[in-house]
Amino acid sequence: MTGTGEExxxxxxxxxxxxxxxxxxxxxxxxxxxxxxxxxxxxxQRDGVTVIPVARAAWGAGGGGGGKGEDEGxxxxxxxxxxxHGFIEIGGGKARYRRVPRPMRLxxxxxxxxxxxxxxxxxxxxxxx
Numbered sequence: 001m002t003g004t005g006e007e008x009x010x011x012x013x014x015x016x017x018x019x020x021x022x023x024x025x026x027x028x029x030x031x032x033x034x035x036x037x038x039x040x041x042x043x044x045q046r047d048g049v050t051v052i053p054v055a056r057a058a059w060g061a062g063g064g065g066g067g068k069g070e071d072e073g074x075x076x077x078x079x080x081x082x083x084x085h086g087f088i089e090i091g092g093g094k095a096r097y098r099r100v101p102r103p104m105r106l107x108x109x110x111x112x113x114x115x116x117x118x119x120x121x122x123x124x125x126x127x128x129x
Contacts, residue, residue: 039082049091057082 041053063076086099 052088055082
């Protein structure tokens, strides 16, 4: 048996979802978390140089509902991710962007280099035989 408080909450949630307000509210909250502060960090100053961290941020949200009476349900969800990308270095009257090295990219590059070297060695040995 449902109480009037629960019925009111369900009716309010249903109204928000049907009007698009519920998903919009979830998206707004997630979007705020993945906003400018997640992309540009607080500047750090040392020895006349200012460094501003830069990240790549992405977010997504969705929701919906359906059913009848007691079997009615609604829900929404989403998420955000921010990954370091580089930094802006300001000093000596100049500003420049520098990328942050990506360890996995380096590992894949090294693996590709090793595989290429091995393949070249195998081809050379085949030709000499």
